[in-house]
Amino acid sequence: MSSEAILLAVIAIGIGTFVLRVSFIELAGRMPLPPRLSRALRFLPAAVLSAIILPAVLKLPDGTLDFTPTNPKIIAALVATLIAWRTKSSIFTIFGGMALFWLLNWLA
Amino acid sequence: MSRTPAEEDTRQHWKDGIRVMLPLFPGVIPFGMIAGVVASDTGLDMLAGIGQSVIVYAGMSQIAATQLIGEAAPFFVIVMTGLIINLRLAMYSAALAEHVSALPLAKRWLVAYLMTDQSYALSALRYAARPEMTLAEKYAFYTGGAVLMWSVWLAATAAGYLLGNRIPPSWSLDFIVPLSFLALIVPAIRDRANATAALVGGSIAVLGWNLPFNLGLFLAALAGVLAGYTVETRALRKEEQK
Numbered sequence: 001m002s003s004e005a006i007l008l009a010v011i012a013i014g015i016g017t018f019v020l021r022v023s024f025i026e027l028a029g030r031m032p033l034p035p036r037l038s039r040a041l042r043f044l045p046a047a048v049l050s051a052i053i054l055p056a057v058l059k060l061p062d063g064t065l066d067f068t069p070t071n072p073k074i075i076a077a078l079v080a081t082l083i084a085w086r087t088k089s090s091i092f093t094i095f096g097g098m099a100l101f102w103l104l105n106w107l108a
Numbered sequence: 109m110s111r112t113p114a115e116e117d118t119r120q121h122w123k124d125g126i127r128v129m130l131p132l133f134p135g136v137i138p139f140g141m142i143a144g145v146v147a148s149d150t151g152l153d154m155l156a157g158i159g160q161s162v163i164v165y166a167g168m169s170q171i172a173a174t175q176l177i178g179e180a181a182p183f184f185v186i187v188m189t190g191l192i193i194n195l196r197l198a199m200y201s202a203a204l205a206e207h208v209s210a211l212p213l214a215k216r217w218l219v220a221y222l223m224t225d226q227s228y229a230l231s232a233l234r235y236a237a238r239p240e241m242t243l244a245e246k247y248a249f250y251t252g253g254a255v256l257m258w259s260v261w262l263a264a265t266a267a268g269y270l271l272g273n274r275i276p277p278s279w280s281l282d283f284i285v286p287l288s289f290l291a292l293i294v295p296a297i298r299d300r301a302n303a304t305a306a307l308v309g310g311s312i313a314v315l316g317w318n319l320p321f322n323l324g325l326f327l328a329a330l331a332g333v334l335a336g337y338t339v340e341t342r343a344l345r346k347e348e349q350k
Contacts, residue, residue, distance in 0.1 A: 006177055007156045013173055013190035014163035020197040022220035028205035029216075040337040041203040045232050046302045047309030047332020048196060049293040051325050052225065054310035055317050056286035061277075065317055073283060080287050084294035090131040093291035094284060101283055 053077070072104035114244075121245040125230070125252025131291070132226050135284030136257070137264045138275050142282075143170050144268020150178040154269065161265040165258065166224070168322060169193040170265075192321035196329050200228040207235050207246050215247060222254035229289070233296050301343065305336030 001009075024033065057077045058065040069075075080097030087093070140161070147157035152174065160170050173190040181189075200223055208219045231250045235241060241249070275281055297303050309332025316324025 001177055001180065001183075003153045003156065005183065006152060007159075009173065009177065009183055009186045009190075010156050010160045010163050012187045013169060014160070014165075016187070016191040017164055017166055017169065017194045017197065018221060020191070020194050021201055021223045022217060023198050024202035024205045025209055025216055025220055028202075029209040033202060033205060036337075037202065038206055039340070040333050041199070042236065043302060043305035043333045043336030043340075044199055044203050044329065045229050046293055046297055046305040047336065048199070048225070048325075048329040049229055049289045050306035050310035051313035051328035051332065053286040053289050053293075054314050055324075056283075058314065065314065076283070077286065077290065080290050081294055084291050088295040090128070090288065090291040093294075094131055094134070094287045097287040097290070098284060101280065105280075 072101055072108065075104060076101035118244050118248045121241070122248040122252035124234075125249040125254070126256055128230050128234070129226065129253030129256055132257075132288045133260055134281060135288050136226070136260060138273075138281040139167055139285060140261045140264025141268030141273050141275065143167055143174070144265040144270075145273045146171055146174045147265070148269045148272070150174050152177065157269050158262075158266050161262045164190065165221070165261065166194050166197070167261070172322065189321050192323060192326070195326045196225075197223055199329060199333075200232075203232055204228065207231070207243075208250075210243055211247060219247070219250060219254075222251070222258055224254070224257060225289075227254035227257055229292055233292060236296075299340075301336045301340035304339045305332040308332045308335035 027033075055065065057073045058067060058071070060066045066073075076097045079100050080093050083089075083096045084093040143161070144158065147160070147170075152160075160173075164170050164173075169190045172193055173186050176186045176189055201220065204219065204223070208216055211219065227250060230253055231246070234249055235246060293306065297306055309328045311328075312331045313324055313328035316327055318324075319327070
């Protein structure tokens with residue numbers, strides 16, 4: 001591809017992505033969102049973050065998923081979940097989970 | 109220069125927005141560097157390679173589009189893939205709409221432009237926890253974190269493009285991304301409906317892992333939202349019958 005075509009593709013994705021981002025913000029200013037929709041969207045953070053987290057925890061460097069219970073990422077993520085639940089602290093969760101992950105890799 | 113109490117308050121929310129964003133950067137920086145490395149390895153010139161972090165500003169879609177460019181995929185396929193990966197942003201837009209649609213145009217568009225998984229999730233959770241926040245406070249909280257996020261992302265992609273990835277892969281810093289999202293969402297799951305949304309969303313994402321265009325993530329978000337909504341509706345109906 002020529003560098004002009006590449007730049008054009010990047011710009012097209014950029015414009016399209018901005019339209020997706022601005023879509024409902026602009027629509028809602030003209031007509032209110034249906035109450036059912038805004039009630040349903042309150043579950044979006046739980047649904048989407050969990051959908052990002054789980055495959056990332058199971059993912060191996062080659063792109064396949066690893067479900068073995070001894071996968072250090074699974075163990076570290078479970079402990080991090082416990083830390084997050086008990087302490088509600090981002091710092092403890094992230095650094096606790098990462099420290100355990102490094103330790104498990106070092107032991108293996 | 110003295111500030112009015114309202115301005116002082118808004119400033120505090122702006123600082124809060126920065127404070128809660130900071131722990132996410134150890135995961136964002138390696139990801140941004142990878143986006144830069146992939147762009148330079150694929151042979152994108154500097155304008156497209158680093159510029160996409162300004163023009164598109166969406167990590168997963170930048171990396172996927174760059175890989176397709178490297179494979180000499182058709183123009184249409186590159187653009188559609190880049191956009192389908194970003195479909196979830198329209199859901200974020202719908203969720204943020206009630207909080208920001210009363211802002212003036214320039215501010216609304218800035219909110220939209222700066223929208224990421226992180227800026228959306230942090231704000232949605234904060235707005236839900238503090239319904240008393242004013243429009244100005246919500247905007248301050250959002251932009252505090254989101255502007256910093258934008259700068260860090262741009263710096264990380266530029267560093268990756270110009271210097272290559274200097275972070276050893278054995279550090280596995282990419283694992284910080286799921287950990288930081290865990291830190292956000294676990295404390296926010298306080299009822300059965302949200303737990304169901306998380307369970308369904310996570311499961312569908314795993315099942316749909318191999319779907320093209322990263323569609324699994326969008327479908328998972330949609331299914332999780334529907335599941336949470338259904339559980340809540342049922343619970344409300346039971347309440348009414350009592």
